[in-house]
Amino acid sequence: MAAMTDELLPTIALDGTRKARVNLTQARIRWVILALLMGFCVVGARLIQLGMVVQDSTIEGQARDVITATRPPILDRNGLEMAVDIRVPSLYAEPRRIIDVDEAVQKLATVLPDIDQRWLRDRLSGDKGFVWIQRELSPSVEDKIMRLGIPGIDFITESKRFYPGMREASHILGSVNIDNQGIAGIEKHIDNEDVAMLQDIGLARGNDLAPVELSIDMRVQHVMYEEMQDAMVRYKAIAAASVMIDIYTGEVIGLTSLPDFDPNDPKSALVKDSFNRITAGIYELGSTFKTVTLAAALDSGKVKLTDQFDARFGVKFGRFTITDFHGKNRILSVPEIYKYSSNVGTIHVMQALGKENFRAFLTKIGFDTRVPFELPEMRNPTVAKTFSDVGAATASFGHGLSISPLHMAVAMAAFTNGGNYIAPTLYKRTREEAEKSYVRVIQPQTSEWVRYLMRLNALEGSGSQMNKEALGYRVGGKTGTAEKVVDGRYSSNKNFNVFASAFPLDNPRYAMVVVVDEPQIENPQSGDTAGWNAGMMTGRIVQRVAPMLGIAPDFSPALDTNLVPSFLR
């Protein structure tokens, strides 16, 4: 610029117009540059503005993909689906994109007549980014709403849990809430275990979740469920429940409890009394406890099968005298005490063992704590820390202490499988895996004696009604008829009946506990003690499920005589 002016100096006057033109051009160039810069600034500013926009990908506070996340299917031990995901459309709105709220409300009301129009209007007004209108609709409704063509209204595909077995396995499966999170049963356990963790780290999306295989056999579960339903009608009971476990692996084959709920309709779980009586109910299990007392006494060596105990007179504790229900009033041998379910005899057996030893044995078989099990619905048993003389006496025949039926089933498994405590599980487990966590509670020899006693009771004792129903399947077990406590006293007409059994006793495979609450007599010829209801229910269940479990009936008398210890034959 300086050079240019120097050059032009001599011809100032002549070149005035040219210079003016040059100046003008330079001014124009500056304006253009300015305009371009401003243009770029505008574009840049817009870019920055676009970059600053935060896309709201959450749905009412939850990440979108948590809502659409799937849950693993749940299969029974034979691969039959017990819980599957179905994908259903859910209707949502983006209120800030809705132009005419009133029109949208009216149109939606034509397809969803049940919807509250005022509520919907409130919901669609405002400038929220996302609101649910109605969740889990059917595909046909989705189609109709799509046809309405309302702007700002759209669908999202959600996973909805479906339980094809309906109510049959409700207490095992539990249920999920509308956000597909487990709120009860094994569903809750699955969430606590791994799905929640997987979802947190961003996995477990899509359909490739490995199915969860349970130990339940749906065929057995169905039979047990049906028999419980039958019992509710037949005995006019207020509740009935049963559990069957594999004595070697601890796998739960079936678990039912009535009243129950429909897992497809989680609200029904809130109905009173529909809790899981097997795990979350604790009861005085009555005479079934004599199996525990005798097992403890025989295992200690302080009592022998051949010993005799005086059951002629009741046992006195201060003001109280404990007598027998159907007293034989004579001297009884140990098998007879079991067979005739003698309270007096059992007390003497327990006293021979010593109440401290008896209490220690209850700890050993896990009656102090909850059963280690997957279901979250558990309750602590109530067993006194130390027993008084009378406390130990009543405990020996199952009164004054409450445990869950599952406790009893696990104890039965331990007594019949050769004496190993194995924690029950709802997941598939092989015998080898289970053997690693075996804890010996009684000697194999004692286990054989307990099997003999259980079978003896089925053949000659209170289990004979049961045995008639399941002839040939070598079932054995002990009845328990506990009078219920009503207003602080034992009631004579309200019973809680139990049958704790195992089968086939020549080579035991399964242990089962059946309980029935307040059963009435079926007909004038029958009784209301456990043998008539819980026992017969056990028999009917075994009769139906044994063939499914690969157990063939066998009538050869040698099987029963082989159970008798050699010194008693």
Add this chain to the structure above:
Amino acid sequence: MIRNLNIILMVTSIIALATVYGLKFSIEHTANEKIALIAMIDTQESDLSLLRADWAALNQPGHIEPIVKRHQEALGLGPVKQKQFGSFTDLAMRPAAPDNQGLNALFESLDAGVDPIDAILQGLN
């Protein structure tokens, strides 16, 4: 020279313009196809999940049992009874050698028009 260059440049830019637009439209087209495919997969997956749920529900013992009960009489269905089970030990052993004499006697009597088995069956009735 410069004019020719300008013409070439203009032609190139027009062609480039057309190509870019073509590309843009084809990409949009592909994107739409992709969205349509995703939507189709989505509907098919949800159909599949429904079918699977249906299948599972139909397979439940609790669903089959009422059907069995309904057709119990017509088909003569009933729970398996203990006496219906047999075992290999219940079967008679095969004779060590065929009973030639007995077979001959049987064939002779059949030839003569007398069926001993039939007589036994008649006796049963």
